[in-house]
Amino acid sequence: MTKxxxxxxxxxxGIGPEIMAPTVDILKNIASHSNxxxxxxxxxxxxxxxxxxxxxxxxxxxxxxARKADAILLSxxxxxxxxxxxxxxxxxxxxxxxxFGLFAGVRPVRLSAGQASPLNLPEGREIDFVLIRExxxxxxxxxxxxxxxxxxxxxxxxxTRDVSEKLFRFAFDLAATRKKNGRGPGRVTCVDKANxxxxxxxxxxxxxxxxxxxxxxxxDHAYVDATALWMVQKPWEFDxxxxxxxxxxxxxxxxxxxxxxxxxxxxxxxxxxxxxFQPCHGSAPDIAGRGVANPHxxxxxxxxxxxxxAVKHDNAAMAQDGRRLREAVEDVVARADSLTRDLGGVAGxxxxxxxxxxxxxxx
Ligand code: ATP
Numbered sequence: 593m594t595k596x597x598x599x600x601x602x603x604x605x606g607i608g609p610e611i612m613a614p615t616v617d618i619l620k621n622i623a624s625h626s627n628x629x630x631x632x633x634x635x636x637x638x639x640x641x642x643x644x645x646x647x648x649x650x651x652x653x654x655x656x657x658a659r660k661a662d663a664i665l666l667s668x669x670x671x672x673x674x675x676x677x678x679x680x681x682x683x684x685x686x687x688x689x690x691x692f693g694l695f696a697g698v699r700p701v702r703l704s705a706g707q708a709s710p711l712n713l714p715e716g717r718e719i720d721f722v723l724i725r726e727x728x729x730x731x732x733x734x735x736x737x738x739x740x741x742x743x744x745x746x747x748x749x750x751x752t753r754d755v756s757e758k759l760f761r762f763a764f765d766l767a768a769t770r771k772k773n774g775r776g777p778g779r780v781t782c783v784d785k786a787n788x789x790x791x792x793x794x795x796x797x798x799x800x801x802x803x804x805x806x807x808x809x810x811x812d813h814a815y816v817d818a819t820a821l822w823m824v825q826k827p828w829e830f831d832x833x834x835x836x837x838x839x840x841x842x843x844x845x846x847x848x849x850x851x852x853x854x855x856x857x858x859x860x861x862x863x864x865x866x867x868x869f870q871p872c873h874g875s876a877p878d879i880a881g882r883g884v885a886n887p888h889x890x891x892x893x894x895x896x897x898x899x900x901x902a903v904k905h906d907n908a909a910m911a912q913d914g915r916r917l918r919e920a921v922e923d924v925v926a927r928a929d930s931l932t933r934d935l936g937g938v939a940g941x942x943x944x945x946x947x948x949x950x951x952x953x954x955x
Contacts, residue, residue, distance in 0.1 A: 593628075594626075594627055594628060594629060594630050595628065595629050595630070595905065595907075596629070596630045596631070596632050597629060597630070597631050597632070597662040597663065597901060597905075598632050598634060598660070598661045598662050599619075599631050599632065599633050599634065599661060599662065599663055599664070599665055599897075600634055600636055600657050600658040600661035600663070600664045600665070601616065601633050601634060601635045601636065601664075601665050601666075602635075602636055602638050602639065602654075602658075602664070602665070602666040602667060602669065602684070603635060603639075603667055604638075604639050604666065604667035604668045604669040604875060605639045605640045605641050605668065605669050605670060605671050605875040605877075605880075606668060606670075606671060606874070606875025606876050606877045606880040607667075607668060607875055607876045607879060607880045607885035607941075608639070608667030608668045608669065608875055609667065610880070610881075610883060610885050610887075610941050611667055611668075611871070611885050611886075611887040611889075611890040611891075611941060612665070612667040612890060614887050614891070614941065614942060614945030614946075614949075615665070615887060615890045615891050615893075615894050615945070616633055616665075617945070617949070618891060618894065618917070618945065618948060618949055618952070619631055619633075619894055619898075620633075621949060621952065621953075622898075622913050622916075622917065622952065626909055626910070626913065628907055628909045628910070629901075629907060629909070629910055634657060634661065636653075636654040636657045636658060637651060637654055638650045638651065638654045638669070638684040639669045639670070639682065639684060640669065640670050640671035640674035640681075640682040640875075641671065641674070643674060643682050644671075644674045649676075649682045649683075649684050649687075650684035650687050650688070654684075655687075655688075655691060658688060658692075658866070658868075659691075659692070659866065661866075662901065663866075663867055663869065663897050663900065663901055664688070664866060664867065664868040664869065665868075665869050665870070665893070665894060665897060666685055666688070666868050666869065666870040667870065667871070667875075667890060668870070668871060668873060668874050668875040668876065669682065669683060669684055669685055669875060670682050670683055670874060670875055671875060671877055672877060685861075685868065685870060688861070688866075688868055689727050689728060689861050689868070690728065692863050692865065692866040692868075693728060693863045693864065694727055694728070694861035694862055694863040694866065694867065694868060695726055695727055695728045695755050695758055695759055695762075695862075695863060696724050696725075696726070696727065696758075696759060696762045696763075696860075696861070696862040696863070697724065697725035697726070697727040697837075697840060697844070697859065697860075697861050697862075698722060698723075698724055698725075698766075698859060698860040698861075698862055698896070699722065699723040699724075699725060699840070699844040699847055699848075699857065699858075699859050699872065700720075700721075700722045700723075700858060700892075700896070701719055701720075701721050701722070701723060701823075701827070701830075701847035701848075701850055701851060702719060702720055702851065702918075702922065703718060703719035703720075703827075703850060703851055703852075704718050704922045704926050705717070705718050705926070706926040706927075707851075707852070707922070707925055707926045708852055708928075708935070708936070709850060709851065709852050710849060710850070710852070711824065711827070711850055713828075717828045718828065719827045719828055719850060719851075720775055720776065720828075721776070721827065721830035721831055721832065721833060722766060722770070722831075722832050722833070723833045723835070723840060723843055723844050723847055724759065724762065724763050724766070724832065724833065724834040724835070724840070725835060725836075725837060725839075725840020725841060725843075725844055726755065726756075726759050726834075726835065726836055726837050726840065727837060727840075727861055728755060728837075729750045729751065729752060729755055729837060730749055730750065730751065730836040730837030730838055730839075730840075731747060731749045731836070731837060731838035732837040732838060732841075733748065733749065733750035733837075734747035734748045734749065734750075749789075749791055749836070749838075750791075751791045751792075751794055751795050751836065753798055756795055756798040756799070757798060757801075757802060758864065759834060760780075760782075760798060760799050760802035760803070760834060761802055762862065763780045763832050763834040764780055764802065764803070764805075764806045764809055764811075766832055767779060767780045767806075767809050767831060767832040768806070768808075768809060769903060770831065770832065771809070773915075776831035776832070777810060777831055778808065778809040778810060778831065779809065779810040779811075779812065779830075779831040779832065780803070780806075780809060780810070780811055780812075780831070780832045780833075780834060781812050781813065781814050781819075781830065781831070781832070781833050781834070782795070782796055782799040782811070782812070782813045782814075782834055782835070783813075783814050783815075783816050783819045783833050783834065783835035783836075783839060783843070784796050784813065784815065784816065784835065784836065784839075785815055785816055785817075785839075786813070786815075787815060792836070795836065796813060799811070799813075799834070814833075816835065816839045816843070819833065819835075819843065820842075820843065820846060823843065823846055823847065823850065824846075824850075827850060844857075844859075844872065845872075848872055852935060853934055853935065854871070854872055854873035854889065854934075855873065855885075855886030855888060855889055855932065855934040855935060856886070856888050856889055856892070856925065856935075857871065857872035857873065857889050857892075858871060858872070858889050858890075858892035858893035858895070858896055859871065859872050859893060859896075860893065860896045860897070860900065862900065867897070867900050869893040869894060869896050869897040869900075870890075870893055871889030871890045871892075871893055872889060873889055883940045883941050883942065884932060884933055884940050884941060885932070885941050886932040886933075886934050886935065886941070886944060887932075887941050887944055887945045888921050888924075888925065888932075888944065888948075891917065891921055891945065891948060892917075892918060892921055894917065895914045895915075895917040895918040895921070896914070897914075898910050898911070898913050898914030898917060899911060899914040899915075902914055916952065916955065917948075917952070920948045920951040920952050920955075921948055923951055924944075924947045924948055924951060929947045930943045930944050930946070930947035931944070932944050
């Protein structure tokens with residue numbers, strides 16, 4: 593029986609709509625070959641351009657539409673010149689994170705053999721790990737709450753047992769799924785600074801407690817500074833890394849750098865019910881409207897959506913399609929087929945997305 597999934601679509605600002613359109617086309621194409629699932633896409637208004645027009649960045653109706661959707665696809669949002677009266681940027685993606693309790697920021701770091709990268713990977717080595725960034729508390733808890741006087745400034749980092757437990761359970765479940773699919777040894781590394789801060793000793797203690805429920809998986813620890821070093825020196829050794837919000841913010845850009853740039857870095861913000869899938873990059877206003885943006889981070893985020901829906905709804909065909917889509921993008925990039933300018937090529941957005949579609953159709 594075919595199950596229809598409702599997908600909320602936020603097209604976003606700048607290059608957002610340009611990379612969303614081919615991504616939705618690819619998803620429609622994939623689903624048209626399945627008899628176990630179908631998609632119904634529902635485009636919802638939000639973002640900086642919408643705010644400039646209406647004074648609302650995330651209308652209540654859009655929030656409600658996203659809440660009842662099976663998954664949320666979100667392109668890049670925000671424009672440098674459009675701001676709230678207090679000077680902060682329009683970022684409905686952060687509002688969605690808070691509204692839906694999307695505690696797990698999932699950032700896969702993938703580099704297949706042959707793919708160009710700033711690293712000189714030893715022959716035969718590939719990178720395939722996932723960084724999970726806690727996305728609702730940590731140092732970002734302090735956003736808007738910092739205290740500044742003439743002589744000092746203070747920001748507070750917050751770690752709660754409740755969110756940490758959910759985060760670590762998610763990390764171990766992800767490592768188990770990866771292990772089952774032949775990706776990684778089933779190792780979860782807690783990245784912290786427990787040697788200096790009590791909050792991180794607390795974080796680590798909760799990690800250790802949760803790890804006891806997963807005797808079949810490997811649990812280990814690493815300090816954040818050493819992790820930055822090892823991400824450059826031996827990134828192939830990582831499987832699942834889980835860390836606090838600010839550390840994750842920084843390490844995930846390092847991860848994007850290893851892959852050759854933001855144009856290839858997908859992400860997901862996942863909670864207990866909802867999940868948002870979006871590229872790591874911003875709305876790139878400097879290249880918007882020219883049809884030259886790299887669509888691959890958005891397409892890879894759509895592949896993550898297929899993976900997540902597949903696990904949640906126990907749909908093996910969808911899991912396979914998620915893998916096919918990811919591998920198609922990886923193949924296209926590894927063969928330097930129709931690369932966009934950010935990757936050293938000359939292709940436009942449509943040409944790059946068409947290369948993925950061609951490969952999917954050929955299989
Ligand atoms: P934000 O703070 O909203 O994440 P940002 O200031 O980090 O945004 P981006 O919008 O991500 O900036 O852009 C950074 C640079 O990367 C810009 O030069 C932009 O053109 C380029 N860039 C970002 N995304 C893409 C893409 N998909 N394809 C090609 N270039 C991109």
